[in-house]
Amino acid sequence: MEKFLYIALFAPLIASLISAIFAFFKPLRIIGYFNSLLIFISMLCSFYLFSYIYENNFAVEIVLFDWIVIGNLDLAFSFILDHISAVMLLVVTIVSTMVHFYSIWYMSEDIGFNRFFSYLSLFVFSMLxxxxxxxxxxxxxxxxxxxxxxxxxxGFYYKKRKASASANEAFIVNRIGDMGLMIAMFLIYWNIGSLNFDIVFKTISYLDNSTTLLIGIFLFIGAMGKSAQFPLHTWLANAMEGPTPVSALIHAATMVTAGVYLIIRCNEIYLLIPNLGLIIAYLGSFVAIFAASMALVNNDLKRIIAYSTLSQLGYMFVAAGIGAYSIALFHLFTHAFFKSALFLGAGNVMHATNGNLDIRKMGNLYPKMKLTALIMIISSLALSGIFPLAGFFSKDKILESVYSQNYLILYTTLLITAFLTAFYSFRLIMRVFFVKANYEETNSSIHDAKKLALISISPLLFLAIVSGWFEKSFEEFTTRVLPTFTINLNYEVVWLLILIASFISIFGILLATFKYKKEERKEKEVGFLQNILLKEYYIPKIYKEVLVKPYYRFSKFINIYIETKLIDNTIDKIAYFAYDLGAKLRPIQSGNLSTSLRLMVFGLLVALIFIIVLLVY
Incomplete structure (x- = not known):
């Protein structure tokens, strides 16, 4: 079993390193297939590992090597395979495999093909x-x-200023969250003396409430950065500057799910601080409706889907916040498949329209891209929570959980979000595939993606349909290590909640369908509310004015007056003084014997005077 875990873990790293050797060579298609094959092998091992945990029902700890042994700190570079990590392992490797195969087609004409696969495989290894x-x-x-x-x-297209700026933003904003995680780690070690999960989770209950609360807060700050929760959310939409397969991987199975995973993994800490959990839940509900509202008016194909990810992450944090950790993990599981399929479908559209992202400049693509349209429609229905697709089971489970705990504000917010989700999802579908065409004649040769791309998306689409059907077995499997969350509702109430949620979503779909089916493409004046939503509630502008510009001015002041005028000038003056002194003393080294003797006598005289002064005093 151990060797299968090593293969699953290190196959992506091997793929990345070998691709890196050829990073600056001309594009080699074989590199894409080689990387994809190794990720596929990792996926097969993940299936075996999952089945092993399912059958044996106990966690397996594997120590790779002793790592840090200093004083009381004894850390091994070790891994644990339990029910949580087995599920995550499956999600990451399935989505990653399909994204890798898809990228062979999508990136085939890119000069950075080899470099891209090196980065992509390293991304998977890091997440594992x-x-x-x-x-x-x-x-x-x-x-x-x-x-x-x-x-x-x-920032893969680093020559584009916007891509470079977006990469910097994502990196910097995440460093804020990472600092929170580091502080939590310091607090844990300071108070417990260990960083091992088993020791920490067993002894955390012995700490005083204020310390436990601080640890929980700083862990959540770390999660906020990675999962782009407000106010550390601005990087997520701008991350769309990367290639579309990257967007699929980040939003479905890797980076943005890391924050949710951290909260689920640390559930034993958050169970001790339920009030903090409620704050997390309310913030999650705010993010859900906040992101959905911005998706309503946005016209960028990838950004709309990105906002939907942010909104769905809000759902996951709501579930985790109220203690329904298994349900939060279930929504993460189902969301990964329909979201990755949706992004890759968007990649097909982009590829066909020469990189166009403005849905206002599309339309009537259905006759030319029927399979892609089918992929995106089914994925959007799953995202909207329509029976019998995956999103229906996981999203409705969250709504039921919230309602069963009498959190009516949370329930109402998530219900409104469900309506908005259905509306903006089918606004996108209608504008891209069914309204009157509005693109240049140069795009008249639009056609569907190649077979490799469509075949790569097919397993994701299949799982977007059926993964929700395993709701009961998933709950039974994950609650072996996660706390059981009981939904205390009778049969009739559950069905009523299902009908309400389904009606809300179907109404949103129908409203978008009829509205945009009859929409005339005229330049309309942007209204006040629409402008606020397009400007993302002016939050990026506020950050720029309140944080970025003052920091820039402060840095400029430090650079000019402290670094240049004070430090650099002081060092320069010392250097000039030493140089001038050397120039003045240089004649002493003339080599003249009489001059040297006079200097020796002078030095001897000074030394004698110094000795006499010391003896006298």
Whole structure:
């Protein structure tokens, strides 16, 4: 069993290193197939590992080597395979495999083809280290690795100023969250003396409430950065500057799910601080409706889907916040498949329209891209929570959980979000595939993606349909290590909640369908509310004015007056003084014997005077 875990973990790293050797060579298609094959092998091992945990029902700890042994700190570079990491392992490797195969087609004409696959495989390896980690230190290595890889992939087209700026933003904002995680780790070690999960979770209950609360807060700040929760959310939409397969991987199975995973993994800490959990839930509900509202008016194909990810992450944090950790993990599980399929479908559209992202300049693509349209429609229905697709089971389970605990504000917010989700999802579908065409004649040769791309998406689409059907077995499997969350509702109420949620979503779909079916393409004046939503509630502008510009001015002041005028000038003056003194003393080294003797006598005289003064006093 151990060797299968090593293969699953290190196959992506081997793929990345070999691709890196050819990074600056001309594009080699064989590199894409080689990487994809190794990720596929990792996926097969993940299936075996999952089945092993399912059958044996106990966690397996594997120590790779002793790592840090200093004083009381004894850390091994070790991994744990339990029910949580087995699920995450399956999600990451399935989505990653399909994204890798898809990228062979999508990136085939890109000069950075080999470099792209090196980054992509390293991204997968970093995420696997994160989810398999047996202690906070190893988790932090994976955590930072994911951050670095996201920087490399978001800024893959580094010659584009916007891509470079977006990569920097993602990296910097995530460093804020990472500082929170580091502080939590310091607090844990200071108070417990260990960073190993098993020791920490067993002894955390012995700490005083204020310390436990601080640890929980700083862990959540770390999660906020990676999962782009408000106010550390601005990087997520801008991350769309990277290639579309990167967007699929970041939003479905790697970076943004890391924060949710951290909260689920640390559930034993959050169970001790339920009030903090409620704050997390309310913030999650705010993010859900906040992101959905911005998706309503946005016209960028990828950004709309990105906002939907942010909104769905809000659902996951709501479930985790109220203690329904298994349900939060279930929504993460189902969401990964329909969201990755949706992004890759968007990649097909982009590829066909020469990189166009403005849905207002599309339309009537259905006759030319029927399979892609089918992929995106089914994925959007799953996202909207329509029976019998995967999203129906996981999203409705969250709504039922919230309602059963009498959190009516949370329930109402998530219900409104469900309506908005259905509306903006089918606004996108209608504008891209069914309204009157509005693109240049140069795009008249639009056609569907190649077979490799469509075949790569097919397993994701299949899982977007059926993964929700395993709701009961998933709950039974994950609650072996996660706390059971009981939904105290009778049969009639559950069915009523299902009908309400389904009606809300169907109404949103129908409203969008009829509205945009009859929409005339005229330049309309942007209204006040629409402008606020398009400007993302002016939050990026506020950050720029309140944080970025003052920091820039402060840095400029430091650079000019402290570094240049004070430090540099002081050092320069010392250097000039030493040089001038040397120039003045240079004649002493003339080699003239009489001059040297006079200097020796003078020196001897000075030394004698110094000795006499010391003796007298």
């Amino acid at each position: 280290v994160l989810i398999l980690a047996d202690n906070f230190a190893v988790l932090f290595i994976g955590w930072e690795g994911v951050g670095v890889c996201s920087y490399l992939l978001i």
